[in-house]
Amino acid sequence: MKIFKFGGASVKDAKGVKNLVKVLKSQGVENTFIVISAMGKMTNAFEKIVNSYFYKEEELKIAIQFTRDFHFQLLKELFEDTKHPVYLYLDQIYAQISGFFIQNKSKDYNFIYDQIVPFGELLSTKIVSEYLNEIGIENNWLDVREFIKTDAIHRDAKVDWNQTERIISSTVDMTKLNITQGFLGGYGNITTTLGREGSDYTAAIFAYCLNAESVTIWKDVDGVLNANPTVFRDTVLLNQISYKEAIEMAYYGASVIHHKTLKPLENKLIPLHVRSFIDYNKKGTTVRKGNDLEPKVPCFIQKKNQILVSISTLDFSFIVENNLSDIFKYLHDFKLKVNLIQNSAISFSVCIEDKFGNFDAFFEKIHNNYKVYYNDNVTLYTIRHFDQESISRIEKNNKVLLKQTSRETIQILIE
Ligand SMILES: Nc1ncnc2c1ncn2[C@@H]1O[C@H](COP(=O)(O)OP(=O)(O)O)[C@@H](O)[C@H]1O
Numbered sequence: 001m002k003i004f005k006f007g008g009a010s011v012k013d014a015k016g017v018k019n020l021v022k023v024l025k026s027q028g029v030e031n032t033f034i035v036i037s038a039m040g041k042m043t044n045a046f047e048k049i050v051n052s053y054f055y056k057e058e059e060l061k062i063a064i065q066f067t068r069d070f071h072f073q074l075l076k077e078l079f080e081d082t083k084h085p086v087y088l089y090l091d092q093i094y095a096q097i098s099g100f101f102i103q104n105k106s107k108d109y110n111f112i113y114d115q116i117v118p119f120g121e122l123l124s125t126k127i128v129s130e131y132l133n134e135i136g137i138e139n140n141w142l143d144v145r146e147f148i149k150t151d152a153i154h155r156d157a158k159v160d161w162n163q164t165e166r167i168i169s170s171t172v173d174m175t176k177l178n179i180t181q182g183f184l185g186g187y188g189n190i191t192t193t194l195g196r197e198g199s200d201y202t203a204a205i206f207a208y209c210l211n212a213e214s215v216t217i218w219k220d221v222d223g224v225l226n227a228n229p230t231v232f233r234d235t236v237l238l239n240q241i242s243y244k245e246a247i248e249m250a251y252y253g254a255s256v257i258h259h260k261t262l263k264p265l266e267n268k269l270i271p272l273h274v275r276s277f278i279d280y281n282k283k284g285t286t287v288r289k290g291n292d293l294e295p296k297v298p299c300f301i302q303k304k305n306q307i308l309v310s311i312s313t314l315d316f317s318f319i320v321e322n323n324l325s326d327i328f329k330y331l332h333d334f335k336l337k338v339n340l341i342q343n344s345a346i347s348f349s350v351c352i353e354d355k356f357g358n359f360d361a362f363f364e365k366i367h368n369n370y371k372v373y374y375n376d377n378v379t380l381y382t383i384r385h386f387d388q389e390s391i392s393r394i395e396k397n398n399k400v401l402l403k404q405t406s407r408e409t410i411q412i413l414i415e
């Protein structure tokens with residue numbers, strides 16, 4: 001059995017949905033399990049709804065209407081008959097959204113996020129599923145929240161592997177073409193999410209639990225390239241990469257594969273194919289056990305919006321011995337992702353990412369006990385398998401704030 005994951009870019013409009021059908025037909029629909037993300041940029045649009053609810057109530061209605069109009073327009077292009085039940089589904093979803101905001105008493109941003117943003121995936125999967133039925137490709141729509149069970153950490157839920165594996169392996173009917181949502185999970189009856197861009201991970205979870213033969217994620221690029229083509233010129237397609245190389249690249253921020261996707265696949269040696277939904281006959285990239293990189297070229301990863309924090313002790317005590325555990329505890333408590341660390345005798349520099357908007361609270365907590373300086377909005381470049389030419393490419397015309405080299409990797413922080 002094979003798992004296909006279609007991301008937002010592949011279903012960004014009605015043409016995209018029709019193209020998904022072409023991809024499916026070209027590969028054969030038998031023994032296939034499909035994971036789909038929200039359409040186009042709909043996750044951002046649903047995030048805007050949550051943001052308006054909290055901070056700009058006067059924009060809430062418009063934000064909701066924007067997502068509704070988007071899906072309604074798409075339905076009109078896919079289903080001529082406005083009496084088709086999928087239109088009713090759309091109405092029901094928007095009644096649920098309004099009902100939620102009327103009844104909600106919670107002030108927990110992350111909880112509310114997880115009750116609203118998932119409508120993007122629920123709508124996209126229902127639309128694709130109904131469209132496939134309409135054109136004669138029978139399929140089974142699954143509510144992923146009943147299958148992937150998580151803890152209650154909203155927006156960053158951890159999978160309960162025991163429960164999830166038991167449920168998936170015993171209840172998914174593999175004789176059917178199944179379609180489900182990426183990115184979502186369930187804690188009891190409460191919806192959770194696995195972190196932005198988590199649909200690749202969803203595909204890997206199902207692959208692991210169903211012992212799939214492969215996972216294919218369909219992208220708007222030919223496969224995994226040695227750099228993001230929207231940032232770098234002259235990129236090269238990587239035909240094959242090892243799990244280890246892929247996990248390193250994803251960890252450093254190569255957004256083409258979600259970083260949690262690799263471990264479940266590597267554990268069962270399930271190959272991951274990254275292929276183009278535009279040129280779907282091309283082979284793309286395969287991630288599997290074997291040579292690190294084919295061809296072996298420097299690989300560039302850019303991470304924007306980083307904060308470089310330099311922390312030193314006030315009393316000249318050694319930073320590592322006496323203070324580091326303290327600082328790391330706060331970094332952990334405030335969910336600040338550490339991307340680079342470097343220390344001297346009395347000071348410590350750390351490059352962090354503030355996904356949840358907690359940096360100010362972290363700063364508040366530590367600035368009385370330490371001398372703290374920071375530069376925000378800096379960019380971290382990572383080069384795997386670097387050479388002098390690749391380093392010069394990054395450093396040219398840029399102010400380097402910090403640089404760190406290990407055997408295979410160099411990281412350069414640029415102002
Ligand atoms: N190393 C890389 N190779 C290929 N694409 C990359 C790489 N790094 C970043 N990308 C970006 O990832 C995009 C595809 O991923 P994404 O937009 O998340 O797709 P989807 O939403 O369909 O999952 C590409 O269009 C490209 O801009």
Ligand SMILES: N[C@@H](CC(=O)OP(=O)(O)O)C(=O)O
Nearest residue numbers: 007008037043196197198199
């Ligand atoms: N829709 C979610 C999950 C996801 O993985 O999306 P995509 O496959 O389009 O990156 C997000 O945008 O975060």
